[in-house]
Amino acid sequence: MPDHSPDSHTAAPSAAPSAAPSAAPSASPSGRPLRVGVCGPVGTGKSSIIATLCRELAPTLELAVVTNDIYTDEDARFLRSAGVLDAQRIRAVETGACPHTAIRDDITANLLTVEELEEEYPALDLVLVESGGDNLTATFSPALVDAQIFVLDVAGGGDVARKGGPGIERADLLVVNKTDLAPYVGVDVARMISDASAVRSTRPVIGLSRTDRASIADLLAWVSTTLDRHRSGVLVPQDPGPMARHVHAHQH
Amino acid sequence: MHHELLVMLLADSRLPVAGHTQSGTVEAALAHGLTTHDVPAYLQTRLRSVTLVEAGTAVVARHVTRAGGRPDDVDRAWAARTPSPALRQASRGQGRALKHLAGKLWPEALVPLVGLAAPSRATVLGTVAGHLGLGPGSLARLIGYDDVQTVCSAVLKLAPLDPAVASGWVAAALPEVAALADQVADLTVPDRIPAVGCPQIEVWAEAHAVTSRRLFRA
Numbered sequence: 428m429p430d431h432s433p434d435s436h437t438a439a440p441s442a443a444p445s446a447a448p449s450a451a452p453s454a455s456p457s458g459r460p461l462r463v464g465v466c467g468p469v470g471t472g473k474s475s476i477i478a479t480l481c482r483e484l485a486p487t488l489e490l491a492v493v494t495n496d497i498y499t500d501e502d503a504r505f506l507r508s509a510g511v512l513d514a515q516r517i518r519a520v521e522t523g524a525c526p527h528t529a530i531r532d533d534i535t536a537n538l539l540t541v542e543e544l545e546e547e548y549p550a551l552d553l554v555l556v557e558s559g560g561d562n563l564t565a566t567f568s569p570a571l572v573d574a575q576i577f578v579l580d581v582a583g584g585g586d587v588a589r590k591g592g593p594g595i596e597r598a599d600l601l602v603v604n605k606t607d608l609a610p611y612v613g614v615d616v617a618r619m620i621s622d623a624s625a626v627r628s629t630r631p632v633i634g635l636s637r638t639d640r641a642s643i644a645d646l647l648a649w650v651s652t653t654l655d656r657h658r659s660g661v662l663v664p665q666d667p668g669p670m671a672r673h674v675h676a677h678q679h
Numbered sequence: 680m681h682h683e684l685l686v687m688l689l690a691d692s693r694l695p696v697a698g699h700t701q702s703g704t705v706e707a708a709l710a711h712g713l714t715t716h717d718v719p720a721y722l723q724t725r726l727r728s729v730t731l732v733e734a735g736t737a738v739v740a741r742h743v744t745r746a747g748g749r750p751d752d753v754d755r756a757w758a759a760r761t762p763s764p765a766l767r768q769a770s771r772g773q774g775r776a777l778k779h780l781a782g783k784l785w786p787e788a789l790v791p792l793v794g795l796a797a798p799s800r801a802t803v804l805g806t807v808a809g810h811l812g813l814g815p816g817s818l819a820r821l822i823g824y825d826d827v828q829t830v831c832s833a834v835l836k837l838a839p840l841d842p843a844v845a846s847g848w849v850a851a852a853l854p855e856v857a858a859l860a861d862q863v864a865d866l867t868v869p870d871r872i873p874a875v876g877c878p879q880i881e882v883w884a885e886a887h888a889v890t891s892r893r894l895f896r897a
Contacts, residue, residue, distance in 0.1 A: 499892045521896040523699040524836045535697040535776045536896070 456660035460489075460551040461653065462541060464567035466530065466594060467578030469560030472604040474502045476578060476646070477555050479637060481511035483647055488552040491516040491544040493537060495529050495559040502557060518544060526559030534571040541571070553654065563592040569664035574599040574653050577667075581605050585614040588623035596626045597667035600633065600649050607636040685811050689804075690821055692828065696776040701769070702833035702895035703826055704880050707887035715838045722827050722852045726859050728877035730826040732760045733770070733801040734819040735863040735872035740805030741818055742867045744791040751795055754802040756869035761799075763881035765888035769897030773800035781807045816864040823856035833895060
């Protein structure tokens with residue numbers, strides 16, 4: 428792929444990472460921006476989280492977004508109309524009704540779109556890839572994203588987190604979204620988050636609401652930390668895996 | 680490497696080259712009045728027009744690059760025979776996807792393409808096939824077969840249909856695929872690539888490119 432190398436652009440030397448996400452000169456060892464995937468079932472608020480991230484981070488970071496809609500470019504249009512990012516930096520990828528395939532076993536369409544954005548905007552700090560809403564087993568290939576956020580919402584039921592699954596258990600971040608709706612759907616948020624934490628070992632869980640500034644600050648802090656780890660070269664993409672984790676003593 | 684096995688690898692829909700994003704314009708065709716009853720005729724029309732151009736292009740690209748040349752003129756000949764910008768863009772996107780994969784599996788195969796901006800899928804596939812030592816007939820059959828399967832598998836996602844019926848369409852189209860290959864297998868120069876557009880497919884492809892409701896890229 429000689430003429431589409433994501434490593435072909437140069438960036439300024441690294442500065443010391445700061446506490447807040449910063450656009451300070453920041454070449455990562457990979458020479459490309461951090462790629463973060465956002466996945467989870469339909470309607471849990473993936474687009475909304477991406478809009479929030481764009482709104483909060485656009486003043487300090489160079490951003491781009493790739494959406495994977497099922498049947499329309501609704502998500503891309505939602506983000507463009509939200510006015511949080513230059514419309515040219517938001518690209519929709521069609522998945523041929525295969526949202527799971529497009530983020531997992533044939534990542535080509537997404538990867539090429541990410542690389543296209545990285546070529547057109549060489550100063551990008553962060554590329555967000557939104558999966559088409561799929562089921563609980565869909566997670567990103569580590570060949571596509573450096574880190575991934577799995578999104579649930581309280582309206583989907585308080586027992587979902589306890590049921591587990593690769594994204595819930597092993598995504599880099601689990602967001603339990605729409606916590607403000609909990610009283611209306613009869614879900615105990617604290618219980619849902621503790622259930623999730625129980626299946627996630629030390630991996631973080633954030634209970635999020637657009638109306639809860641503290642929760643948004645937690646989300647931004649996670650992005651900041653992840654970006655710093657990417658820039659310093661210590662972030663290694665982790666595969667949540669499609670199945671329950673199992674260990675092999677030998678290499679396949 | 681056994682050539683037959685390489686053809687199987689390249690024809691397999693599990694090859695990660697974003698094949699699942701393509702419908703061979705059948706999504707637009709169905710949206711504009713084509714019925715599932717018409718699909719076998721649609722397949723035949725493609726094999727005698729846009730797919731014939733693609734196969735001819737690939738065969739000539741294979742010949743030229745195996746002889747040590749560059750396929751720039753071949754790619755221009757393809758573009759001249761593909762008047763729909765949407766179809767050109769779709770093919771170039773697929774060409775890029777294939778380059779991406781070939782760059783990992785057979786990087787030397789891409790040497791003739793260096794400096795050629797956004798080559799068509801046919802140009803890339805012909806160049807890669809030449810590097811792998813595939814014959815022109817195998818290459819042309821691969822392109823015809825892939826086109827038929829792309830359309831039929833997309834129809835399964837778009838219309839109520841027994842999958843066995845779609846497989847029956849593919850099987851029934853195989854003689855036409857073989858005929859296509861016979862027609863282009865001996866081509867060696869860009870000027871001889873068939874110039875047979877299909878205005879209806881091109882119109883559908885253009886309409887598809889601007890719709891906001893679609894499952895497939897093209």
